[in-house]
Amino acid sequence: xxxxxxxxxxxxxxxxxxxxxxxxxxxxxxxxxxxxxxxxxxxxxxxxxxxxxxxxxxxxxxxxxxxxxxxxxxxxxxxxxxxxxxxxxxxxxxxxxxxxxxxxxxxxxxxxxxxxxxxxxxxxxxxxxxxxxxxxxxxxxxxxxxxxxxxxxxxxxxxxxxxxxxxxxxxxxxxxxxxxxxxxxxxxxxxxxxxxxxxxxxxxx
Amino acid sequence: xxxxxxxxxxxxxxxxxxxxxxxxxxxxxxxxxxxxxxxxxxxxxxxxxxxxxxxxxxxxxxxxxxxxxxxxxxxxxxxxxxxxxxxxxxxxxxxxxxxxxxxxxxxxxxxxxxxxxxxxxxxxxxxxxxxxxxxxxxxxxxxxxxxxxxxxxxxxxxxxxxxxxxxxxxxxxxxxxxxxxxxxxxxxxxxxxxxxxxxxxxxxxxxxxxxxxxxxxxxxxxxxxxxxxxxxxxxxxxxxxx
Numbered sequence: 001x002x003x004x005x006x007x008x009x010x011x012x013x014x015x016x017x018x019x020x021x022x023x024x025x026x027x028x029x030x031x032x033x034x035x036x037x038x039x040x041x042x043x044x045x046x047x048x049x050x051x052x053x054x055x056x057x058x059x060x061x062x063x064x065x066x067x068x069x070x071x072x073x074x075x076x077x078x079x080x081x082x083x084x085x086x087x088x089x090x091x092x093x094x095x096x097x098x099x100x101x102x103x104x105x106x107x108x109x110x111x112x113x114x115x116x117x118x119x120x121x122x123x124x125x126x127x128x129x130x131x132x133x134x135x136x137x138x139x140x141x142x143x144x145x146x147x148x149x150x151x152x153x154x155x156x157x158x159x160x161x162x163x164x165x166x167x168x169x170x171x172x173x174x175x176x177x178x179x180x181x182x183x184x185x186x187x188x189x190x191x192x193x194x195x196x197x198x199x200x201x202x203x204x205x
Numbered sequence: 206x207x208x209x210x211x212x213x214x215x216x217x218x219x220x221x222x223x224x225x226x227x228x229x230x231x232x233x234x235x236x237x238x239x240x241x242x243x244x245x246x247x248x249x250x251x252x253x254x255x256x257x258x259x260x261x262x263x264x265x266x267x268x269x270x271x272x273x274x275x276x277x278x279x280x281x282x283x284x285x286x287x288x289x290x291x292x293x294x295x296x297x298x299x300x301x302x303x304x305x306x307x308x309x310x311x312x313x314x315x316x317x318x319x320x321x322x323x324x325x326x327x328x329x330x331x332x333x334x335x336x337x338x339x340x341x342x343x344x345x346x347x348x349x350x351x352x353x354x355x356x357x358x359x360x361x362x363x364x365x366x367x368x369x370x371x372x373x374x375x376x377x378x379x380x381x382x383x384x385x386x387x388x389x390x391x392x393x394x395x396x397x398x399x400x401x402x403x404x405x406x407x408x409x410x411x412x413x414x415x416x417x418x419x420x421x422x423x424x425x426x427x428x429x430x431x432x433x434x435x436x437x438x439x440x441x442x443x444x445x446x447x
Contacts, residue, residue, distance in 0.1 A: 081303070088243060097235055
């Protein structure tokens with residue numbers, strides 16, 4: 001479903017990695033690990049379509065995809081380091097806005113259920129400004145759950161989450177894989193994924 | 206925001222027409238809502254415009270003819286500065302909190318989303334500036350016809366300021382700290398034709414020549430800017446994100 005051949009990543013004049021390749025079938029996850037500065041974020045941004053690989057190609061459902069291609073933009077849900085939340089908007093408004101931006105239909109009951117699921121139901125009318133870093137992360141989890149895109153690309157998704165938050169993240173990824181989606185995760189958390197459906201990639205090793 | 210029923214992802218693919226419109230609506234609605242949540246900042250920009258315009262008559266001989274000659278130019282320069290004042294934040298806050306990445310990755314065309322942001326910028330800066338102009342023109346003894354032409358010129362010209370400004374704002378995105386002053390250096394020269402035709406329209410009315418030529422040129426400029434700048438700004442945003 002998602003494959004990469006001979007990818008090379010460069011940041012400025014530094015070559016980060018070269019010859020990276022993988023193939024993910026439906027229901028499989030790629031876990032990317034490696035020391036800081038070895039190009040995990042760079043690789044994930046390529047897969048999301050935010051930057052062009054220095055060499056190599058990415059294929060989605062067999063088709064070669066370029067950065068910002070319509071196919072990538074409609075199948076990938078990307079969550080980077082930055083939460084993409086507006087301090088002035090409430091938790092629910094932020095979620096609604098992001099879901100709408102992703103072109104998905106907005107149903108208020110569904111949004112509220114998603115916020116309930118990440119234990120933010122009672123705080124949905126609070127401005128994002130007053131939420132903690134972990135709670136802001138949880139809005140991001142709710143967004144991924146509502147969007148149900150076939151490809152998840154998550155950069156350090158466990159940052160700032162507490163134990164219950166990590167359980168929510170693990171549940172989200174599990175359900176996503178069970179539905180036949182694929183996921184690319186840059187994380188050192190195990191998330192309790194079954195070894196048979198995890199491919200791992202170690203950068204800088 | 207729930208009032209605007211967005212088409213599903215499938216519809217967003219289409220020929221781009223539906224998707225573009227939905228994207229534009231999303232950006233306008235969101236940016237207007239954010240602007241309403243921080244009304245104080247909007248007030249500061251408008252107050253800045255009012256004060257700059259009000260300072261000139263105080264600093265010179267309050268002679269009718271002199272003021273009427275200078276008035277249109279002063280109003281236009283103040284409008285330009287007011288537009289410039291709010292430009293650095295057009296993309297910078299979205300860039301800083303990661304929203305810009307999600308905007309660029311949206312299935313809606315990036316050009317349409319940017320056009321929506323620019324429209325919201327104009328509605329919150331250019332439009333109030335144009336609407337306040339008749340009131341401020343009183344200080345400069347401008348006659349009714351001149352005021353009408355001044356407002357028409359501002360209504361045609363301020364959207365060009367927002368559109369050109371968006372390209373500058375997108376180009377200066379990656380810069381730390383100094384983005385604002387570089388943006389001014391980059392954009393102010395591009396504002397010159399708008400200033401010349403806008404202030405010139407009022408001058409030609411006062412000289413009895415009619416404002417048609419100047420206003421038509423502003424209209425043509427607006428049409429050109431509408432077609433070109435969203436694409437240029439979109440390209441600059443993608444470069445900033447890479």
